Amino acid sequence: MNETMVCAVGRVATQPVYREMASGPSARFRLAVTARYWDREKNTWTDGHTNFFTVWANRQLATNTAASLTVGEPVIVQGRLKVRTDVREGQSWTSADLDAIAIGHDLAWGTSAFRRGGKPETAASPASPEPNWETPPNDSAESSDASAQQQTEAALLT
Template identity: 75%
Template sequence: MNETIICAVGNVATQPVYRELPTGPSARFRLAVTSRYLDRGKNEWTDGHTNFFTVWANRQLATNAAASLNVGDPVVVQGRLKVRTDVREGQNWTSADIDALAIGHDLARGTAAFRRAPRPDAMAAATAPAQPGPEPDWETPPADADRQPAQEPAMVT
């Protein structure tokens, strides 16, 4: 609907906090996003202003984020931006939160090894295991000189 979806690239600023809630797992962490620009006078890259976001993850994303992220990790976060304002003790207070849809390590700044998470027990029990089908032939056939060219299909008249 009318939501602001953003993609933020930055570093994990706080260790993810994981909680089991009645509605399911939840995790949150702070994300530091620092802009960089080329200072033409000095002819060097310079750090600009740093924005901090609180990233909220739910369900399986929360479980995986808590198990995978550490302070300082470069990440890419996509989600819904929520800007909230409040008055606390006479002071105006503003927070920028991201309800995460996806979180991943930034592979432009390092490598990662992906491990598929096991399915939650509730989901595994609710669905019967599928019977394995024949394994597809993913191999590319060798280029043989004596191979026959493919026949064109006959036209039906």
């Protein structure tokens, strides 16, 4: 599908608003993205134009966004750009929204501590044991190979 994917680097301009909807959790906040450039005449960095985007997050991303972000924090948002134009009371206006796929703190400005969020509970899922993905030590691998070979031979004989 043809969609405009963007990555915006800016600061949280409004406190995230969290809502429980019929389709699942939703959160939104405004993102301020200010261009900066080197002004040779002043020999300093200068702020340019500021663009504001409404960032929309859904499902688990919405829950984590509401719990993690506050006004003024530097963030990076990746998502689908949606530009809307409307007429209200004779005034034409345009808004740019980002349907977020990923949101994270911009670590160029500070540190962050990642905490894995809790999984939503499922009603009827029985607890299954965690598989053992570790490779057994060599001596036990040889004995388990021999045991597996014996079981295979016994199955073939019956």
